[in-house]
Structures are given as C-alpha cells and as structure tokens.
Amino acid sequence: MPAALRIGLTGGIGSGKSTVAALLAARGALVVDTDAIARSLTAPGGAALPAIAQAFGADAIGADGALDRAKMRERVFGNPVALKQLEAILHPLIQSQAQSQAESARAGQTVVFDVPLLVESGHWLRRVDKVLVVDCSTEEQVRRVMARSGWAEAETLRVIAKQASRQERAAVADAVILNDGISLSTLAQEVDAVWDRWHPPDSAD
Template sequence: MDRLGLETPGPRRFGLTGGIGSGKSTVAALLAALGAVVVDTDAIARELTAPGGAALPALAAAFGHEIVGADGALDRERMRALAFADPGAKRRLEAVLHPMIGAEALRRAEAAAAHPVVFDVPLLAESGHWRARCQRILVVDCLEQTQVERVTRRSGWSEDAVRRVIAQQAPRAQRRRIADAVVFNDGKSLGDLEHEVRALWALWNNAPH
C-alpha cells in the first residue's frame, strides 16, 4: 500500500484493475460495501451488447450479422475467438466499444454526485486515458499460476485457454507500474483481504480505520 491520503478537493474517483483471476471483483464488492459507487466497465460492455444493446448495430456493421447470436445478443465466444485470432479485429472491436463504455462510465460517475467512485476497468493499464480520470489507481495482483488455478476452477476453461487470455492482457509488471497501491491477493483469507482494503479505503478517504 501507499501511505498517502487523498486531499484533493472535488469528486473522488479511483481506478481499480487486475488481471483475470486476480480477485478484482471481490475487491470491488468490498469497496462497494464500504460506500464506493463501483462503475463496472465489463458490466457496461455486457449491457451494450445484450439484446437490443446500443453497440450491436455498429458491431454488426463492422463484423457482419453472424456475430449476433440467436438470442439477439453479441455472440461473445465468436467475437472473442475472432479478436484473439486477428489483431485488426480486436482494434475494430475496441474502436466501437471503448468510446461507448467510457461515455456511459462517466455518465454514471456524474450521477454519483458527492459519493466516491471506483472505476472497475480490467484494461486500465492498456488504456492510458483512464489514468487521467482517476486520482488513485488500485491494482489487485497475484501470481500467474494462481490466476490459472482460479479461472480453471470457476469457469471450466482449459489451462491453455486461460493462459491465452492472460497473454492478451497487460503484464503484471505493467499494471504494477501504474499503481498507487497494490493489493497482493495470493494466499490471503477473505478476512485479511477485507482488512487490507478497508485500511486503504480509509486512508484514501481521510477517514478513521
């Protein structure tokens, strides 16, 4: 952890990121329980690509109507396979989704008024503009083998599939470089993790622990 309180006036906005299987979602839930308004960019992306979602027309125009499943939502498995296989497709996907996700995330942050906001952004380290939107960045980190074990256990993916996802994300060192604080979530009990997150939140919000 860092030992710097937050003294900047105005809305308090923080960034939260971590690799797949790091425990970022658990930390987000702990922060929400402490009073943060968590703006989950993955959840926004799912809403934009759900049946009737605002991003679907542009995605169908960019990739063809076959990327829309029978249920009317984005076929996420097909889109994921295409993006992994073709860097150009990945860039086109991001060009459609990222501006829409960013605009909706900022709208929700504005609606939070005086409440502290946590932007939960899996690709925060890869997207430089998020750094300017946040007064502090919290990175949830763990060993790569721990990531693999957690994701295979919860999702049923193969180890190779998980490692391919990890390889597409920013390296751990890159995420740690942008951090104002790092929670190393490896071998910790939920109670220990909660204690660490609570102490950091109190510090960043100048509140008693």
C-alpha cells in the same frame, strides 16, 4: 459537486478484482463496472450490436440476439486490426455510460471505476486520481478462472498473455493488494487499509 476521489480499480483475470470492488462498495464507494456496461451494450438489444454486425457480419450475433462472445474472442485474438475495430465501437459507448453513472454519485462520494483493461486502454489513467491494482500469481489466476468459467488451461493462459503483465500494472499503481493465498477477512483488511490511507479523517467521505 464533483466526487471527492476517483479510483481506477484493475487487475488480471481471476485476480479477485470483483471481490475488492464489492468491498469498496461496502465502504461507501459508487462502483462503476465497465465490464458490466460492455455486457449490457452487447446483450440482446444492446446499443453496440448494430455497429458490430455491420463491421463483423451478422454471424457475430448469436441466436439469442446477443454478441457471440466466444466467436468474437476467436476473431480478435491475434488480429490487431479486428481488435481495434471492436474497441472503436465499444470504448466510446463504455466511456459515455461510465461517465453518466459516475455523475450519479452523491456530493463527496468516492467513485471506483472497475476497469479490467485500465492499463491497456491508456486513457483511463487520465480519468482517475488513484490506481488500485489487485494482483495474484499466474498459477492462482489459472486455477480461479478454470474453476469459475470452465475454460481449458491453454485458453486461460492465452487470455492472461494478452493482458498487461503484473509488472506493467504495478508500474502505474498507487497501491497494490496481493490477493494470493489469503482469506476474505484478510483481503477486507487490506482494502480497509488502502481506503483509510486515501480517506483521511477530514476527507469528504
């Protein structure tokens, strides 16, 4: 029996999307984290590494046997051809594993696909019933990412500029949660409100 509802969860870097994913999991959803899948595919022994090494050279793989993410980020930024090469390797593998994980859902269980680049990839919009966007100001994104990752402001802004804009995400959203200057408890209330709206009392969940 298919899952009752398939939600696409997205948001810019530093928006708090992972926190919202955890809150949705607490409400009973099965969360499929595509970023975690991508990391597993490029970890030591990951299924994507042979094709990446063939396409980009052995130096794309770090001394630890995993993808050198910093080096690859430098290689694909501003290089659409290289980016398409990388996406052509990763995206089919991510989609396959995401679908496999989704199929483990209980009968009637909502599945949340946590997809950072849901808007950019396009095809995810056809795979979900609802799109939930977690939004915040660019200034807050920069503050959070610099605190979390230790990136410089310029690097953080460069990543943000390569992602879909706040307006582009809002344009495809069925609901938007503004996670800017609010407490965790308030954020949880916002998540609850969306969940309850999308799961009326007679819903399978």
